Amino acid sequence: MANYKWIITLTVFATTALSMGCDLSTDTTNGPEITAAGEIVIRKGNGTEPQTLDPHRAQGVPEANILRDLYEGLISEAPSGKLVPGVAERWEISADGKAYTFHLRGNARWSNGAPVTAEDFVYSLRRSVDPITGSSYAAILSPIKNASAIIRGQKAPESLGVKAIGAHTIKIQLQAPTPYFLGLLTHTSTYPVYRPAVEKYGTTFTQPGNNVSNGAYRLTEWVIASHVTLRRNPYYWNNIKTRIDIVKYYGINDSEAEMRRYRAGELDWTASVPLGQLEWVQAHLPEEYRAAPYLGTYYYGLNLTRPPFKGNRAIREALSLAIDRKLLVEKVIRGGEIAAYGWVPPGVRNYTGQSFAYADWPRRRQIQVARRLYHQAGYSRSHPLSVEIRYNTSEDHQKIGTVIASMWKAVLGVKTTLINEEWKVFLQNVQARRATQVYRASWIGDYNDAYTFAELMHSRFGLNGAGYANPVYDHLLDQATTEVGKSQRRALLERAERMLLRDHPLIPIYFYVSKHLLKPYIEGYQDNIMDHHYTKDLRVRLRTGRHNDTPD
Amino acid sequence: MLTYSLRRAGAAVPTLFILVTLAFILIRLAPGGPFDTERQLPAAVEANLEQKYHLQEPLFQQYTDYLWGIAHGDFGPSFQYPDVTVTQLICAGFPVSFKLGASAMLLALTTGITLGVIAAVRQNRVTDYGVMMLAMLGISIPNFVLAPLLILCLAVYLDWLPAGGAENWQDYILPVITLAAVQIAYIARLTRGAMIEVLRSSFIRTARAKGLSMHIVLFRHALPAALAPVVSYVGPATAGIITGSVVVEAIFGLPGLGHHFVNGALNRDYTLVLGIVLFYGMLVILLNLIVDLLYAWLDPRIKY
Numbered sequence: 103m104a105n106y107k108w109i110i111t112l113t114v115f116a117t118t119a120l121s122m123g124c125d126l127s128t129d130t131t132n133g134p135e136i137t138a139a140g141e142i143v144i145r146k147g148n149g150t151e152p153q154t155l156d157p158h159r160a161q162g163v164p165e166a167n168i169l170r171d172l173y174e175g176l177i178s179e180a181p182s183g184k185l186v187p188g189v190a191e192r193w194e195i196s197a198d199g200k201a202y203t204f205h206l207r208g209n210a211r212w213s214n215g216a217p218v219t220a221e222d223f224v225y226s227l228r229r230s231v232d233p234i235t236g237s238s239y240a241a242i243l244s245p246i247k248n249a250s251a252i253i254r255g256q257k258a259p260e261s262l263g264v265k266a267i268g269a270h271t272i273k274i275q276l277q278a279p280t281p282y283f284l285g286l287l288t289h290t291s292t293y294p295v296y297r298p299a300v301e302k303y304g305t306t307f308t309q310p311g312n313n314v315s316n317g318a319y320r321l322t323e324w325v326i327a328s329h330v331t332l333r334r335n336p337y338y339w340n341n342i343k344t345r346i347d348i349v350k351y352y353g354i355n356d357s358e359a360e361m362r363r364y365r366a367g368e369l370d371w372t373a374s375v376p377l378g379q380l381e382w383v384q385a386h387l388p389e390e391y392r393a394a395p396y397l398g399t400y401y402y403g404l405n406l407t408r409p410p411f412k413g414n415r416a417i418r419e420a421l422s423l424a425i426d427r428k429l430l431v432e433k434v435i436r437g438g439e440i441a442a443y444g445w446v447p448p449g450v451r452n453y454t455g456q457s458f459a460y461a462d463w464p465r466r467r468q469i470q471v472a473r474r475l476y477h478q479a480g481y482s483r484s485h486p487l488s489v490e491i492r493y494n495t496s497e498d499h500q501k502i503g504t505v506i507a508s509m510w511k512a513v514l515g516v517k518t519t520l521i522n523e524e525w526k527v528f529l530q531n532v533q534a535r536r537a538t539q540v541y542r543a544s545w546i547g548d549y550n551d552a553y554t555f556a557e558l559m560h561s562r563f564g565l566n567g568a569g570y571a572n573p574v575y576d577h578l579l580d581q582a583t584t585e586v587g588k589s590q591r592r593a594l595l596e597r598a599e600r601m602l603l604r605d606h607p608l609i610p611i612y613f614y615v616s617k618h619l620l621k622p623y624i625e626g627y628q629d630n631i632m633d634h635h636y637t638k639d640l641r642v643r644l645r646t647g648r649h650n651d652t653p654d
Numbered sequence: 655m656l657t658y659s660l661r662r663a664g665a666a667v668p669t670l671f672i673l674v675t676l677a678f679i680l681i682r683l684a685p686g687g688p689f690d691t692e693r694q695l696p697a698a699v700e701a702n703l704e705q706k707y708h709l710q711e712p713l714f715q716q717y718t719d720y721l722w723g724i725a726h727g728d729f730g731p732s733f734q735y736p737d738v739t740v741t742q743l744i745c746a747g748f749p750v751s752f753k754l755g756a757s758a759m760l761l762a763l764t765t766g767i768t769l770g771v772i773a774a775v776r777q778n779r780v781t782d783y784g785v786m787m788l789a790m791l792g793i794s795i796p797n798f799v800l801a802p803l804l805i806l807c808l809a810v811y812l813d814w815l816p817a818g819g820a821e822n823w824q825d826y827i828l829p830v831i832t833l834a835a836v837q838i839a840y841i842a843r844l845t846r847g848a849m850i851e852v853l854r855s856s857f858i859r860t861a862r863a864k865g866l867s868m869h870i871v872l873f874r875h876a877l878p879a880a881l882a883p884v885v886s887y888v889g890p891a892t893a894g895i896i897t898g899s900v901v902v903e904a905i906f907g908l909p910g911l912g913h914h915f916v917n918g919a920l921n922r923d924y925t926l927v928l929g930i931v932l933f934y935g936m937l938v939i940l941l942n943l944i945v946d947l948l949y950a951w952l953d954p955r956i957k958y
Binding site for chain 1: 684685686687690691692693694695696697698699701702703706734735736737738743746747802805806809810813816817818819820821904905906907908909910913914917920921922
């Protein structure tokens with residue numbers, strides 16, 4: 103019997119020790135990693151593994167984060183998101199807004215010491231739009247003269263409206279004045295690539311050893327499914343200002359795993375914060391938590407090519423009215439997201455976001471009108487609407503879907519079925535428009551301009567899953583692309599958004615917020631709507647009494 | 655034994671052929687394709703990509719081309735990672751999975767067998783109950799619960815070990831423990847059962863009657879006989895532990911093959927998935943062969 107007592111005592115002791123141990127607070131204020139050679143290392147969680155480091159074929163956010171450190175385009179961004187000179191130190195825009203002349207800085211160099219020339223940009227922009235390259239972002243270069251025809255395979259890449267005038271001047275001719283063109287030039291698909299490396303190594307020019315880049319960093323290591331290491335580029339024209347010597351990007355899919363590694367002091371920066379942990383983070387790591395409005399909208403698309411939404415605006419509006427977005431973001435999502443009553447997120451350059459007429463109505467009135475429209479559309483409590491919400495499998499989408507279904511049920515009596523599908527299946531169904539009724543989607547802007555949101559609902563835009571085809575809307579957008587006057591263009595786009603909101607081909611739910619955890623010793627970080635952060639602008643505060651050359 | 659091994663290797667060819675054919679058909683049946691994204695590709699770009707990967711050819715031709723390729727050791731380019739080939743991905747991922755799986759198996763065998771023997775010798779005493787209780791815990795705590803617990807206590811709070819990554823040997827300690835826990839439990843139970851049975855048999859009684867020491871009886875006579883069920887378990891378990899560490903690899907951020915397998919399937923990376931299926935197939939066949947050969951070595955009654 104004595105033996106059993108021992109076991110019980112031990113078990114109780116071990117459990118208490120364990121749970122007490124787990125209550126100890128963590129010390130996350132330890133400094134950054136410093137190599138034996140005294141180099142400062144910053145370790146960033148970066149979401150998923152990059153699929154390619156070819157700036158012209160990259161698609162995702164993780165790729166772009168790395169590429170922004172590796173390469174520099176004609177234009178760059180300050181930490182605040184403000185456009186600043188990149189490789190181009192100055193530029194002139196013609197009076198009609200259709201010709202841009204860029205003067206490259208004479209001291210811009212590739213990571214092998216070779217000078218960056220106008221010819222490099224001509225070659226790279228042609229490569230980016232050439233269908234042979236296989237860029238999925240080629241279409242965003244359509245404002246450049248002849249780009250669309252080249253992307254369609256109708257013209258040779260050499261016909262692109264980009265010309266080198268001498269070694270350090272480049273002239274870009276546009277199809278139509280494009281006020282966001284300078285911002286577009288910060289996109290990875292406009293980055294220069296080093297022609298000799300591309301020609302010598304083909305697709306493997308992106309590998310360490312083969313890669314030559316012109317940004318503040320160069321590629322030294324790429325372990326697939328683990329991490330990518332960059333080291334400072336000694337030839338970078340502004341290398342003297344770079345404070346961080348080594349950047350490591352870790353592709354960690356699972357945000358919970360990322361957070362654990364952050365808390366264990368193995369990461370200095372996270373790509374996201376798990377939804378379920380937000381409250382804990384806000385309570386325990388308020389100094390390290392950074393959330394900022396982000397250029398994205400989470401929405402429900404309505405398939406206008408099939409019943410019940412085809413030709414029935416009343417029911418679409420009723421469903422939108424019935425959603426209590428404020429309750430949804432404050433009580434369900436709880437991550438600081440902004441309730442969306444419009445399509446274009448707030449904070450976009452040269453633009454005022456539009457809203458539904460009912461955005462500011464008291465909830466009671468919203469419900470009343472929703473019910474009236476529901477009856478107008480021919481439905482009632484005894485003859486309710488049955489509808490399917492389709493979403494790609496994810497706990498968060500399911501949670502939101504369930505809450506919206508219950509709001510529709512409570513306000514209108516709608517019977518909702520939730521259908522989850524694997525990502526690729528879901529995409530195919532949304533694009534085919536045969537099975538979908540309501541589908542979950544989100545749209546993240548590619549550049550800081552309202553047009554990147556507006557074009558999604560253009561009838562000729564390939565990804566218009568709602569099947570929205572309004573000739574007036576299309577015409578407004580087409581007019582906006584050729585409009586020279588800034589304020590006229592703005593007015594056209596704002597009118598288009600109001601029209602879109604009136605027609606309800608989609609139900610915006612919330613505007614995104616970017617979320618990061620940053621160790622307190624990282625300085626130089628600023629929130630910006632694109633969520634672009636260049637490592638060259640960051641610095642670290644070393645612990646007092648320590649020198650740069652003390653090994654960690 | 656050599657002829658036997660060669661015969662087994664010969665028999666593996668049709669098995670692998672059927673495996674690849676089935677996998678090829680199944681992955682092509684899955685809706686959606688590798689180039690479906692939220693962003694629509696311009697038609698000319700898509701046509702170029704399809705040509706690059708030969709997707710515009712009739713399915714049967716793609717199939718025969720693929721077989722021709724693997725017969726020459728070429729697994730083709732990856733869809734998901736266009737800068738590298740499937741062979742490169744497997745060569746990079748396998749060592750990680752192998753290190754993880756082999757260390758976990760080694761740990762599981764040494765600890766499991768030791769615990770099993772102790773439990774058997776002390777049958778129905780406190781030690782036995784203690785070991786079996788631990789084993790029960792090991793079997794019933796899933797690794798996706800154990801892993802975060804270990805990380806939280808040993809990495810986050812105590813800061814003794816890393817929470818993830820694969821850059822140093824220390825990074826492997828927690829994943830190996832996590833992966834081994836279930837196996838330790840199974841092996842301990844198997845060893846205990848077999849050992850108890852063997853200890854009751856007449857040849858052990860003879861050995862003890864001859865006055866041999868307990869150690870010699872246990873380790874020279876009883877243990878080899880008791881290991882047979884463990885060995886037959888270890889073959890498939892090793893294959894499972896190397897291929898099935900997907901969850902553990904994901905939690906600890908290890909760049910192993912499991913990661914590629916799951917993501918490859920989700921992204922419709924046809925060549926990557928087929929390559930890994932084929933590779934796993936060969937691995938399982940090889941491990942089973944090794945187990946059968948070990949059997950013959952352990953048990954003199956078995957001859958090939």
